[in-house]
Amino acid sequence: MTEIGTMQDLEALAAEIATAIESVSSLEALEAIRIDLLGKKGRVSLMMRELGGMDPEARKQAGQELNRLKDRIATAIELRQTLLGDAALNDRLAAEAVDVTLPSRPHTEARLHPLSRTIEEVVAIFAEMGFTVAEGPDIESDYYNFTALNIPEEHPARQEHDTFYLPPDAEGKRKVLRTHTSPVQVRTMEATEPPVRIIVPGRTYRSDHDATHSPMFHQCEGLVIADGIHMGHLNGCLIDFCRAFFGVDGLPVRFRPSYFPFTEPSAEVDIGCTRDGGGLKIGAGDDWLEILGSGMVNPRVLANCGYDPEKYQGFAFGMGIERIAMLKYGIPDLRTFYDSDLRWMRHYGFLPFDAPSVHAGLVGGSS
Numbered sequence: 358m359t360e361i362g363t364m365q366d367l368e369a370l371a372a373e374i375a376t377a378i379e380s381v382s383s384l385e386a387l388e389a390i391r392i393d394l395l396g397k398k399g400r401v402s403l404m405m406r407e408l409g410g411m412d413p414e415a416r417k418q419a420g421q422e423l424n425r426l427k428d429r430i431a432t433a434i435e436l437r438q439t440l441l442g443d444a445a446l447n448d449r450l451a452a453e454a455v456d457v458t459l460p461s462r463p464h465t466e467a468r469l470h471p472l473s474r475t476i477e478e479v480v481a482i483f484a485e486m487g488f489t490v491a492e493g494p495d496i497e498s499d500y501y502n503f504t505a506l507n508i509p510e511e512h513p514a515r516q517e518h519d520t521f522y523l524p525p526d527a528e529g530k531r532k533v534l535r536t537h538t539s540p541v542q543v544r545t546m547e548a549t550e551p552p553v554r555i556i557v558p559g560r561t562y563r564s565d566h567d568a569t570h571s572p573m574f575h576q577c578e579g580l581v582i583a584d585g586i587h588m589g590h591l592n593g594c595l596i597d598f599c600r601a602f603f604g605v606d607g608l609p610v611r612f613r614p615s616y617f618p619f620t621e622p623s624a625e626v627d628i629g630c631t632r633d634g635g636g637l638k639i640g641a642g643d644d645w646l647e648i649l650g651s652g653m654v655n656p657r658v659l660a661n662c663g664y665d666p667e668k669y670q671g672f673a674f675g676m677g678i679e680r681i682a683m684l685k686y687g688i689p690d691l692r693t694f695y696d697s698d699l700r701w702m703r704h705y706g707f708l709p710f711d712a713p714s715v716h717a718g719l720v721g722g723s724s
């Protein structure tokens with residue numbers, strides 16, 4: 358169009374445009390129409406530009422007409438946009454509707470490994486007694502694993518540990534894979550002032566492999582240090598733990614004299630059981646089962662860590678997680694913990710929502 362047409366022409370154009378807009382069926386096509394008419398080089402925009410060359414009277418008249426046309430187009434586009442938008446939304450809602458009446462897909466639930474579960478249980482029980490969890494490295498120096506714990510170079514206890522040694526470093530020193538969680542006692546005492554009340558669940562390593570030993574296994578260490586701690590605290594704490602963990606209210610617990618270089622005196626803790634009839638029953642009968650090692654922290658260890666043994670006393674204990682898990686859950690072979698056999702996991706594993714609550718422990722002495 359080289360010059361602005363008559364009003365009839367504009368009316369005809371408006372009608373043609375209205376039909377085009379109404380018949381368009383997608384938002385993209387509608388946008389194309391908008392650009393074709395109102396865009397910078399759109400038909401109506403070009404007509405507007407021609408106004409400049411007209412005489413004032415005609416320009417006024419034509420300007421009004423064109424502005425009206427522009428408004429009508431804009432309104433019609435907006436209306437169509439809303440309609441198409443609603444339709445698109447309705448289509449999506451229909452297409453993506455979820456049929457809640459369909460049967461759900463069969464799925465297998467994951468299981469929590471009995472070792473994870475046992476660690477959670479132990480932590481929950483001691484947390485209720487005010488213990489916090491401490492951790493340390495799996496690769497330890499000889500000092501933390503042995504020397505600071507009063508196990509010097511020639512000590513026979515070193516042989517008993519079947520230690521894995523790493524190749525010597527530049528200074529010829531050989532690190533070890535920690536043979537117990539006890540080095541974390543030393544690390545904690547070095548880093549903090551008394552009072553101390555920690556438990557240390559973690560991986561430990563010894564070169565040993567049979568139905569009750571694995572080269573990698575788990576222990577949980579405990580350490581309590583404060584002014585005035587005595588053996589009565591050790592007894593009470595560990596009796597409460599054994600009863601809560603095995604869920605037997607009056608479970609007999611016995612403290613049997615023993616020896617550990619890092620405690621003096623030392624005691625092994627046994628719980629009452631019976632083996633009558635082939636199976637093991639905890640909490641009944643007159644037999645005993647060893648559960649953990651314990652003792653009053655050797656003053657030499659306190660001194661090695663910078664604590665004044667005249668001022669502070671404490672007790673410590675250590676237990677094998679696999680061992681107590683096997684006893685509690687009737688798992689006969691320790692090696693099966695690491696076989697990754699799904700059938701075993703389905704049998705011995707725990708559903709995640711079975712996780713122990715912190716309250717499962719000490720209330721009433723049973724879980």
Ligand code: DAH
Binds near residue numbers: 538652672
């Ligand atoms: N560290 C010992 C072990 O691996 C267990 C142990 C016994 C830890 C007595 C202690 C303790 O803290 O007091 O056999």
